[in-house]
Amino acid sequence: MPGEDGSVRVALLGCGTVGSEVTRVLIDDADELAARIGAKVELAGIAVRRPDKHPELPQHLLTADAGALVESDVDVVVELIGGIEPVRDWLLTALRKGKAVVTANKALLSEHSAELAEAAGISGADLYYEASVAGAIPLLRPLRESLAGDRITRVMGIVNGTTNYILSAMDSTGAGYADTLDEASRLGYAEADPTADVDGYDAASKAAILASLAFHTRVTASDVHREGIAGISASDIAAARLLNRTVKLLAICERVQADDGTESVSARVHPVMIPRTHQLAGVNGAFNAVYVEADAAGELMFYGQGAGGAPTASAVLGDLVAAARNRVAGGRGPRESAHAALPVRPMGQTPTRYHISLDVADRAGVLAQVAQAFATHDVSIAAVRQRDRTSTASLVIVTHSAPDAALRATVEEIGKLDVVREVVSVMRVEGEDS
Numbered sequence: 315m316p317g318e319d320g321s322v323r324v325a326l327l328g329c330g331t332v333g334s335e336v337t338r339v340l341i342d343d344a345d346e347l348a349a350r351i352g353a354k355v356e357l358a359g360i361a362v363r364r365p366d367k368h369p370e371l372p373q374h375l376l377t378a379d380a381g382a383l384v385e386s387d388v389d390v391v392v393e394l395i396g397g398i399e400p401v402r403d404w405l406l407t408a409l410r411k412g413k414a415v416v417t418a419n420k421a422l423l424s425e426h427s428a429e430l431a432e433a434a435g436i437s438g439a440d441l442y443y444e445a446s447v448a449g450a451i452p453l454l455r456p457l458r459e460s461l462a463g464d465r466i467t468r469v470m471g472i473v474n475g476t477t478n479y480i481l482s483a484m485d486s487t488g489a490g491y492a493d494t495l496d497e498a499s500r501l502g503y504a505e506a507d508p509t510a511d512v513d514g515y516d517a518a519s520k521a522a523i524l525a526s527l528a529f530h531t532r533v534t535a536s537d538v539h540r541e542g543i544a545g546i547s548a549s550d551i552a553a554a555r556l557l558n559r560t561v562k563l564l565a566i567c568e569r570v571q572a573d574d575g576t577e578s579v580s581a582r583v584h585p586v587m588i589p590r591t592h593q594l595a596g597v598n599g600a601f602n603a604v605y606v607e608a609d610a611a612g613e614l615m616f617y618g619q620g621a622g623g624a625p626t627a628s629a630v631l632g633d634l635v636a637a638a639r640n641r642v643a644g645g646r647g648p649r650e651s652a653h654a655a656l657p658v659r660p661m662g663q664t665p666t667r668y669h670i671s672l673d674v675a676d677r678a679g680v681l682a683q684v685a686q687a688f689a690t691h692d693v694s695i696a697a698v699r700q701r702d703r704t705s706t707a708s709l710v711i712v713t714h715s716a717p718d719a720a721l722r723a724t725v726e727e728i729g730k731l732d733v734v735r736e737v738v739s740v741m742r743v744e745g746e747d748s
């Protein structure tokens with residue numbers, strides 16, 4: 315319940331890129347927010363690591379002791395610090411004491427959502443984290459609430475702006491990965507340490523959160539198959555261009571049905587070739603876009619700014635308003651469910667399609683040897699295109715869907731054939747060819 319004066323007291327943990335925007339709105343738009351919520355939101359304290367570095371903030375609210383602020387008389391804890399510890403401990407404390415928690419922390423949620431949800435369930439507190447995936451885009455609430463009566467079969471999208479910026483730039487300039495990453499860092503799109511983005515960790519955390527909500531199953535980041543973009547070369551991008559395709563780092567979460575009808579969940583993050591006519595191909599720069607497919611709703615697409623202080627603050631504030639309204643009403647909002655508890659399908663058993671580009675000797679019988687490798691692993695070929703060079707031929711093969719392990723084994727075997735001079739590019743493909 316709100317405090318004695320009817321206000322909802324908020325503790326803000328972290329006041330950096332996102333937290334400073336949240337603070338600005340809480341102070342500048344206090345009256346408007348109070349009117350929407352039906353109660354005043356009182357910023358009770360702001361925890362930062364170095365209070366002396368924040369002369370711009372109301373000094374009487376600042377503290378370096380986030381733990382004490384959480385324990386104080388507050389109704390809602392908004393966490394915008396990031397990382398696992400000590401944040402996990404603080405948020406568990408808050409939830410166990412019945413305080414609502416709003417967070418943008420995908421790293422924490424993708425590994426510890428089960429214990430956080432359990433603590434929230436026992437005390438009856440709200441746990442909201444809309445900002446943790448795709449920044450400003452309203453995506454988690456639609457999955458949890460608007461689509462709660464439907465059966466979601468697939469969630470696929472671009473959920474990392476840094477890698478999308480790099481791949482878009484490689485596609486438009488023809489430059490290599492290292493040069494483009496340097497440029498992205500110089501322009502401030504990539505962080506000083508871009509590992510979490512370029513190696514796919516950030517997208518894998520988001521995929522885990524999306525799969526958990528979509529399929530009512532706890533999926534952690536370690537369940538998500540992860541490949542980053544560091545291995546993407548200018549020749550991969552050129553090979554895609556020849557097929558009227560482009561390369562994107564996609565998070566793909568699917569409900570997979572086996573022949574006997576049993577269901578499992580597949581969650582993966584890796585570079586993918588998609589047709590230039592695909593709607594995700596037109597998502598460039600640091601933007602995010604996510605496709606959702608559901609039995610009754612059909613295809614839905616969510617698009618917008620996936621990062622940045624103000625866009626991310628929009629999602630945080632939406633959660634804060636929801637939590638505050640619930641407090642005023644004396645209840646809690648709809649909670650997610652993990653009742654389906656579907657098994658997570660290993661990547662090797664997940665059906666995918668490959669694009670393989672080879673330089674081969676240009677003589678009789680070569681195609682037959684290559685085709686035999688596919689047949690050996692029971693992989694069906696969908697299309698073959700050959701272009702002659704002086705002494706070699708360039709062979710491009712696109713497969714039908716097959717278990718990923720079979721496709722990998724096929725590529726390995728092809729690489730060992732004497733007639734294959736070079737495996738130029740191997741990438742998974744999504745979407746129909748136009």
Ligand code: NDP
Nearest residue numbers: 328329330331332361362363364394395396418419621622
């Ligand atoms: P920043 O690094 O800009 O800010 C982090 C804040 O946390 C700083 O104010 C810092 O204090 C404070 N802090 C760090 N350690 C402590 C501590 N031990 N006790 C108290 N305060 C501490 O992070 P962002 O704003 O970029 O990100 C915040 C969260 O939002 C993360 O979980 C991130 O993944 C998520 N997010 C961020 C997006 C973005 O575009 N930036 C997009 C979507 C999600 P000080 O200022 O004194 O250093």
Ligand code: HSE
Nearest residue numbers: 473474475476620621
């Ligand atoms: N580093 C992330 C990105 C920020 O590039 O999309 C948003 O989570």
